[in-house]
Amino acid sequence: MRESKALQVLKGRHLRLEEPLLLSTVSGVASTKPALIRYFDQKISPIGIITTKSFQVTPNPGNREPVICETTKGNFGNSVGLRNPGMDQALAELRALRQEWKFRCLLNVSLSANSVEDFIMLVEVFSEVADILELNFSCPHAAEGYGASIGCSSEISSDYVRKIKEATKKSEVPLFVKLTPNVEDIGQVAKAVVDAGADGLVAINTVGPIVHEDPVSHTPILQNTIGGKGGCSGRWVHGKAVSCIKEIRMAVGDDVPLIGMGGVSTGEEAAEMVLCGADAVGIGSAFGTVSQKDWEPYLNSVLAEAEARLKPGKEYLGPKSETYLAEDRQMAYRKHTVTKIAYYGKDTIILTLDGSLPCKAGEFAFLWLPGIGEKPFSVAHNDPLTFVVKKRGPFTEALWLLSLGSDLYVRGIYGAQLENERTDKALLVAGGTGVAVLPALAQQLKEQGTEMTILVGTSESVAGKALLEDRLSGFGSFTCVADDGKNGRVLDLLNGLSLGPDQACYLVGPEIFMAIAAKKLILQGMEEEKIYLSMERMTLCGIGMCGECVCGDRLTCQWGSFMRYDYLKEHAPSMVGL
Known part of the structure; x- marks a missing residue:
């Protein structure tokens, strides 16, 4: 079998310090959606390997929220439960990405299963779109039979690898095994899977699981079927990760490609991983401590700092990577x-x-x-x-x-607070519970000296709505329309509406509601760049780790929920009905 591009890139990199450090994203963090995979490949140049979330044969809804927590600064617990859309949807999405452009990065597709047969099916299916296939033998909070249930035993994991390799001989995509640190001898497991045919290794996954207790309520935060336990990631596992990388490298020798990860937040820590034997270094939880707007310069600093440490005589005088990290705990209740x-x-x-x-x-x-x-x-x-x-x-x-x-x-x-161009007039249109967004929006527009017309749609005529309407009527002309059997009846008021040249429109409510409203306004001459939509996407974390709230290539938990129509039209057309 010819050696793949991935192996050509990774093999022999161990301590070849004349080459740049290769940075990778980590499975299940940040690069979890097709739009974010595209974003890392096209806009985050320091990244050389993009790792997907772990895909399974059938869709998995994962655990109920909370699934991510931060009990002390930069130290996270997680119990996402291998949430993923399943093989068919994931393949279709990755296939579409591959057809759109030629990837700059290596694409590492992570796979999860609880049987050899399912792993074989996943390898055969995803070989079409992957540069590397990562076998997740390490998730510490997965259902019985998955993840660490396989990786905790050198006999079980090596048997899996041997059978998968035998059954997928036609695939030219290298198989990397992701190892769990929750074993007595990770080096023994690493050598066993390599001897069984693994082409490379990834380590470590999260440590634990343990119960993560909130310091305010003194109760477990995470929710799952294993008593609220979750893996540990972030800065508190870095020491363990470094130790594991050393053990693995000693056990398998210098020729086996090894992607090292675990609590890496700075260039110094990335360099430490390389000095201990990693050929590439994964960045994961750190994305949740850095604003998405700063991911590119932050990773450039990590890269430059690491190279300065690894190359004798090289000096880095730019901004320190630590300066990009959040100063405080971000997930405090x-x-x-x-x-x-x-x-x-x-x-x-x-x-x-x-x-x-x-x-x-x-x-x-x-x-x-x-x-x-x-x-x-x-x-x-x-x-x-x-x-x-x-x-x-x-x-x-x-x-x-x-x-x-x-x-x-x-x-x-x-x-983040709405960034808008001031206009003399503004039309505010809200449906359902979207009315909750209007008071803060109206206050900002008032401070900008904008004259407002406010239209609110409700599901029914009720006295209780006055509690919020009283807070809105003082900002300008106010009209409330009950649906009374017709969803979005308030949008009828947009027909034939007179729109001035210096007027913006702010839409709040369900996405279909906003899409219809935007279309009506554009047909009447409203400029696309003056229409703002409140994209209240579901997020699991709020800090940029889960990727669930992505709109185009922007996370609403980082950029704020308001997005301009022209941006969505170009980067996320389906969200505006196009």
């Missing part, structure tokens, strides 16, 4: 108490809490009930802290059951 509950229709309530949160238009927070779950919400009012909650599933149903005096935990703020 604060305890609040429910002080008021009002009904906004038959399926929506307004929760008022003690305390305040200085949230701007485009920003949001998470609500958490220990043992039940958490979800992101826009802040309807900052002081007192107020949220609009529509009954949608188990978590929001639990919020409905709260009473006066109940405890509710809040974390955030996430996102």
